[in-house]
Amino acid sequence: MVKAVVLGAAGGIGQPLALLLKANPLITELGLYDIVNTPGVAADLSHISTPAKVEGYLPADDGLKKTLTGADIVVIPAGVPRKPGMTRDDLFKINAGIVRDLATGIAATAPKAFVLVISNPVNSTVPIVAEVFKKAGVYDPKRLFGVTTLDVVRSSTFVAEKIGDLSLSKDVVVPVVGGHSGVTIVPLLSQSSHPLPASVDTASLDALVNRIQFGGDEVVKAKGGAGSATLSMAYAGAEFASKILRAVKGEEGIVAPSYVSLEADPVGAAALTKELGAELAYFSSNIELGPQGVVKINPLGKITEAEQTLIKAAIPELQKNITTGVTFITEAKVDEPRL
Numbered sequence: 394m395v396k397a398v399v400l401g402a403a404g405g406i407g408q409p410l411a412l413l414l415k416a417n418p419l420i421t422e423l424g425l426y427d428i429v430n431t432p433g434v435a436a437d438l439s440h441i442s443t444p445a446k447v448e449g450y451l452p453a454d455d456g457l458k459k460t461l462t463g464a465d466i467v468v469i470p471a472g473v474p475r476k477p478g479m480t481r482d483d484l485f486k487i488n489a490g491i492v493r494d495l496a497t498g499i500a501a502t503a504p505k506a507f508v509l510v511i512s513n514p515v516n517s518t519v520p521i522v523a524e525v526f527k528k529a530g531v532y533d534p535k536r537l538f539g540v541t542t543l544d545v546v547r548s549s550t551f552v553a554e555k556i557g558d559l560s561l562s563k564d565v566v567v568p569v570v571g572g573h574s575g576v577t578i579v580p581l582l583s584q585s586s587h588p589l590p591a592s593v594d595t596a597s598l599d600a601l602v603n604r605i606q607f608g609g610d611e612v613v614k615a616k617g618g619a620g621s622a623t624l625s626m627a628y629a630g631a632e633f634a635s636k637i638l639r640a641v642k643g644e645e646g647i648v649a650p651s652y653v654s655l656e657a658d659p660v661g662a663a664a665l666t667k668e669l670g671a672e673l674a675y676f677s678s679n680i681e682l683g684p685q686g687v688v689k690i691n692p693l694g695k696i697t698e699a700e701q702t703l704i705k706a707a708i709p710e711l712q713k714n715i716t717t718g719v720t721f722i723t724e725a726k727v728d729e730p731r732l
């Protein structure tokens with residue numbers, strides 16, 4: 394029996410993500426929570442002929458608690474998306490409080506669940522969840538993940554496009570490390586499973602890196618004020634959730650980048666910190682997954698000088714984002730409103 398929960402399930406990401414999770418045969422129960430519309434979304438999905446039993450709740454009548462009861466995996470796409478001209482950090486003001494309150498609910502009702510954070514800015518919202526869990530005495534860094542899979546998915550697609558064969562995109566694997574915003578997104582194209590064609594010169598390689606780093610902006614611009622990536626994010630979120638569930642079932646060799654606390658694997662973290670030449674509390678690197686979550690944080694390995702420069706640019710930005718998230722909880726005023 395596996396219960397998956399989506400918090401923010403009526404939104405642009407939440408609905409297609411819930412659809413993809415409903416289609417996942419490993420999931421036997423699907424709990425949907427939002428401040429609006431979840432009963433309708435749940436009723437709709439419940440007619441699909443797959444195993445998961447679907448329930449949708451609103452905040453009234455302890456809805457968050459009911460949704461989270463018995464949860465094995467909780468995915469959080471709740472919060473506001475960007476409009477053109479905004480950075481992900483501009484979302485912090487609203488989304489930090491939403492994520493804090495949802496994390497408080499998870500800590501109380503499903504403290505052992507795997508928690509997958511999609512809400513932006515991920516570089517800061519993951520530390521918020523961690524600090525809430527620490528305060529509640531239920532923190533396990535091996536079970537908390539920032540979802541950076543969309544950067545990986547974009548890299549696979551854009552590299553396959555460069556090769557000129559989109560059918561390869563499902564097989565192209567590019568580690569994307571760092572974090573999930575602008576310059577903190579560092580695709581290690583030199584480690585791509587499929588090398589780029591020789592026709593890709595330095596200028597077009599730089600343009601490709603830039604497109605991966607700012608892929609989110611491309612969608613925000615195209616949607617012209619109607620939000621940011623939702624469908625590709627739902628796909629990416631469902632892919633990452635599926636990897637976690639397969640690892641829980643005992644499948645070995647599952648590796649994926651994710652933004653995690655370096656406390657999840659102190660030995661791996663030490664090697665990574667040495668490579669980075671800087672102390673960071675959170676970082677996205679390739680993670681080996683197992684039944685308890687993070688098994689190993691892999692080092693970056695061999696990277697080019699250009700990639701080293703990208704990492705250097707990411708570090709101060711990550712440090713700032715992490716501190717913003719941590720202090721939001723550790724320096725919070727006691728009388729701040731809760732859900």
Ligand SMILES: NC(=O)C1=CN([C@@H]2O[C@H](COP(=O)(O)OP(=O)(O)OC[C@H]3O[C@@H](n4cnc5c(N)ncnc54)[C@H](O)[C@@H]3O)[C@@H](O)[C@H]2O)C=CC1
Pocket residue numbers: 400401402403404405406407426427428429470471472473474475484488491494495510511512513514515540541542543544573620621622623626
């Ligand atoms: N990690 C990533 O790669 C990506 C992250 N995102 C982020 O995901 C978030 C959601 O994006 P969209 O689905 O497009 O936004 P949306 O506005 O379409 O949906 C968000 C949903 O969250 C709900 N919500 C708001 N407050 C809530 C609360 N306290 N409890 C439960 N639900 C609540 C809203 O009612 C809404 O249904 C944004 O922060 C966006 O920036 C988006 C794309 C990629």
Ligand SMILES: O=C([O-])CC(=O)C(=O)O
Pocket residue numbers: 474475481513543608609610612613621622
């Ligand atoms: O760009 C945004 O705001 C949404 C996002 O995180 C992405 O698409 O990568």
